[in-house]
Amino acid sequence: MAQSAESKQKLREICRIAARVFYEKGYDGASMQDIAQAVGLTKAGLYHHVGSKDRLLFEIMNYGMDILDETVLARVRDIADPREKLRQTIIGHIDLIVRARDLEITVILHENRSLKGALRKKINARKRNYIHYLEGLIGQVQEQAGVPPPISPRLAAFALLGMINWLYQWFRPEGPTRQNELAEAYVDFFFRGLRASP
Amino acid sequence: MAQSAESKQKLREICRIAARVFYEKGYDGASMQDIAQAVGLTKAGLYHHVGSKDRLLFEIMNYGMDILDETVLARVRDIADPREKLRQTIIGHIDLIVRARDLEITVILHENRSLKGALRKKINARKRNYIHYLEGLIGQVQEQAGVPPPISPRLAAFALLGMINWLYQWFRPEGPTRQNELAEAYVDFFFRGLRASP
Numbered sequence: 001m002a003q004s005a006e007s008k009q010k011l012r013e014i015c016r017i018a019a020r021v022f023y024e025k026g027y028d029g030a031s032m033q034d035i036a037q038a039v040g041l042t043k044a045g046l047y048h049h050v051g052s053k054d055r056l057l058f059e060i061m062n063y064g065m066d067i068l069d070e071t072v073l074a075r076v077r078d079i080a081d082p083r084e085k086l087r088q089t090i091i092g093h094i095d096l097i098v099r100a101r102d103l104e105i106t107v108i109l110h111e112n113r114s115l116k117g118a119l120r121k122k123i124n125a126r127k128r129n130y131i132h133y134l135e136g137l138i139g140q141v142q143e144q145a146g147v148p149p150p151i152s153p154r155l156a157a158f159a160l161l162g163m164i165n166w167l168y169q170w171f172r173p174e175g176p177t178r179q180n181e182l183a184e185a186y187v188d189f190f191f192r193g194l195r196a197s198p
Numbered sequence: 199m200a201q202s203a204e205s206k207q208k209l210r211e212i213c214r215i216a217a218r219v220f221y222e223k224g225y226d227g228a229s230m231q232d233i234a235q236a237v238g239l240t241k242a243g244l245y246h247h248v249g250s251k252d253r254l255l256f257e258i259m260n261y262g263m264d265i266l267d268e269t270v271l272a273r274v275r276d277i278a279d280p281r282e283k284l285r286q287t288i289i290g291h292i293d294l295i296v297r298a299r300d301l302e303i304t305v306i307l308h309e310n311r312s313l314k315g316a317l318r319k320k321i322n323a324r325k326r327n328y329i330h331y332l333e334g335l336i337g338q339v340q341e342q343a344g345v346p347p348p349i350s351p352r353l354a355a356f357a358l359l360g361m362i363n364w365l366y367q368w369f370r371p372e373g374p375t376r377q378n379e380l381a382e383a384y385v386d387f388f389f390r391g392l393r394a395s396p
Binding site: 025110154158161162163188195 | 221223224225226227305308309311312348349350352353354356357359360361362363364365367368369375380383384386387388390391393
């Protein structure tokens with residue numbers, strides 16, 4: 001699969017549409033024929049772009065991790081202060097989960113039992129990198145706070161991921177709580193949990 | 199479906215085994231024949247017990263909620279102090295999620311897109327009852343703490359559910375953190391977030 005800008009765009013378009021089909025019919029319930037039809041390709045054309053059904057699932061998850069990199073991490077890369085960097089990471093990650101646009105990709109990324117072997121390992125390695133990034137940042141924030149850390153960066157990082165990633169189960173942008181209130185409440189709650197001011 | 203003690207036991211056995219099959223093959227990928235075979239029934243025998251595949255999925259989720267009632271809520275029912283009641287609820291819920299025995303049921307309960315219509319509403323109503331219970335308890339704890347609550351009981355309840363329900367994604371009892379350390383760290387973290395001592 002060539003990775004010219006054009007073929008990358010095409011692959012992403014396929015990923016977005018295929019994610020919707022998997023979301024609706026389940027990974028096992030959706031055929032490559034269903035997906036080809038939804039994308040507007042022949043089955044042969046779809047296989048040309050993605051190789052196999054497993055590979056397509058991998059590409060969707062990989063795209064999900066790309067979105068995290070491009071829309072959350074890229075925006076905080078130049079922030080020097082660990083507290084502000086963590087605060088903006090939380091706000092960006094919440095925005096990513098809450099945005100209806102990528103809901104199907106989020107769901108598929110988290111419910112990743114269908115992916116096996118080497119492809120699963122690659123996705124898990126990318127997820128692990130993000131957890132290590134959070135752990136490192138939390139450790140720096142705790143150090144700056146100057147009080148003995150009441151929770152390990154590792155457990156705090158997973159608590160944070162749970163709080164945020166669970167949002168897709170219940171938070172609706174049209175519901176009673178606005179996204180910015182939610183983000184502010186979660187940031188403050190998390191920093192209190194770390195015993196460090198945001 | 200008669201609900202004698204014996205048929206209830208049989209239904210639960212079917213639910214546990216079917217949850218494992220759905221977990222492995224996906225809801226759409228697993229046939230009633232696969233499940234009948236795993237349970238050791240004929241297909242007709244399986245239909246006699248569960249009515250339909252949809253109904254079976256509902257029964258698995260309903261069983262998951264029964265386990266929450268029977269193993270978490272029943273044990274805290276007589277605790278009068280809201281702080282202690284919340285603390286024990288958190289510890290019990292963590293234990294439920296972390297126990298490998300019911301992993302498949304937990305996963306199916308949370309990844310509930312396959313359930314439709316009235317059956318889905320019934321499960322969602324049971325989930326909502328639990329959230330209301332948590333909200334009420336959190337409200338009481340905040341009131342006792344005597345400081346202005348820094349987060350609404352509703353957002354705090356969902357943050358807590360996220361922290362706990364996400365455990366199935368990463369926590370392994372054989373890993374570096376013991377379950378009781380995890381539970382203690384999470385309880386303390388959550389109470390700091392509420393700005394109330396546990």
